[in-house]
Amino acid sequence: MTTVTPLALPExxxxxxxxxxxxRGWFTExxxxxxxxxxxxxxxxxxxxxxxxxxxGTVRGLHFQAAPHAQAKLVRVLAGAILDVAVDVRPGSPxxxxxxxxxxxxxxxxxxxxxxxxxxGYCTLCDDVMLAYKVDGDYAxxxxxxxxxxxxxxxxxxxxxxxxxxxxxxxxxxxxxxxLPDPAF
Numbered sequence: 001m002t003t004v005t006p007l008a009l010p011e012x013x014x015x016x017x018x019x020x021x022x023x024r025g026w027f028t029e030x031x032x033x034x035x036x037x038x039x040x041x042x043x044x045x046x047x048x049x050x051x052x053x054x055x056x057g058t059v060r061g062l063h064f065q066a067a068p069h070a071q072a073k074l075v076r077v078l079a080g081a082i083l084d085v086a087v088d089v090r091p092g093s094p095x096x097x098x099x100x101x102x103x104x105x106x107x108x109x110x111x112x113x114x115x116x117x118x119x120x121g122y123c124t125l126c127d128d129v130m131l132a133y134k135v136d137g138d139y140a141x142x143x144x145x146x147x148x149x150x151x152x153x154x155x156x157x158x159x160x161x162x163x164x165x166x167x168x169x170x171x172x173x174x175x176x177x178x179x180l181p182d183p184a185f
Contacts, residue, residue, distance in 0.1 A: 002032070004039040007100040012086045013039060013113040014102050015074070028109055030076065031134065041113060043072045043136040050078075053129040057160040059167055061121015062087055062147045062174070066183035069140035070116040073133050080129030081105040082122040083159055087147060090117035091182035099156055106130075117185040119147050123158050123165070145183050146174040153178055 005014040015036075019026040029035075036043065051060070062085065065071045075084055087099040103125070104110045114120045122131070147154070150162055153176060158165070 002029070002035050004035070007102065009086065009088055009095055009098055009100045009118075011115045012100050012118065013041070015039075015111040015113055017109055017111070019109060030109075030111070031074065036113075043074070045074065045134040045136050046138060047135050049133050049135065051131045053124045053131075054127065055166050056124050056126050057164050057166050058124040058129070059121065059149050059158070059160065059165045060171065061085065062119035062149055063121065064089060064117075064119045064145050064183070065137060065140060066143045066145055067185055069137050069143040070185045071135045071137040072116050073114040073120055073135050074111055075104065075114065075120070075122070075131060075133040076109070076111040077104045077106045078130040078132055079106050080127070081107075081125040082129060082131065083125060084112045084122045085120070085156055086112065086114045087119040087121075087154060087156075087177070088117065089119045089147065089177065089180065089183065090185060093117070097154060097177055099154055101156070119145075121149055123160055125159060145180070146171070147177045147180060148174040151176045
């Protein structure tokens with residue numbers, strides 16, 4: 001059985017598939033439309049993405065896509081470990097600006113479902129981390145948005161300091177949530 005656990009922001013779900021093991025290793029079902037539908041997730045995934053991160057302390061995010069190309073994500077780690085973060089950026093939401101996080105590991109097989117209207121980011125906890133994630137909307141760069149990873153108003157408890165974080169030039173320039181125009185989802 002897959003375990004589905006709502007986090008402090010209940011739209012964000014920690015999904016832990018059961019592994020069936022023997023002397024050969026193990027087998028797990030990493031995605032099941034029926035399992036997610038039973039948990040209230042009706043996302044129709046249209047694309048799989050994979051990312052490799054060479055160094056511990058790499059931060060990607062906090063990213064989202066707005067309407068008409070908003071995306072929900074189902075994130076899992078294939079090698080290594082991350083701290084995965086989701087921030088509510090929905091205009092008018094009573095939880096706007098609140099965040100949740102979960103540690104995802106290749107060893108444990110945990111996954112995070114990040115719904116539309118949430119910015120997503122992660123920090124690698126070791127070298128040579130590989131992620132795979134499903135999205136329910138096509139990539140559309142004209143609808144990309146984001147919030148700076150270390151926004152002091154969010155006060156996310158990242159496992160890396162500002163000085164040690166490995167970031168893209170693009171992610172260094174993202175606005176604070178308070179400066180973000182209200183996106184539609």
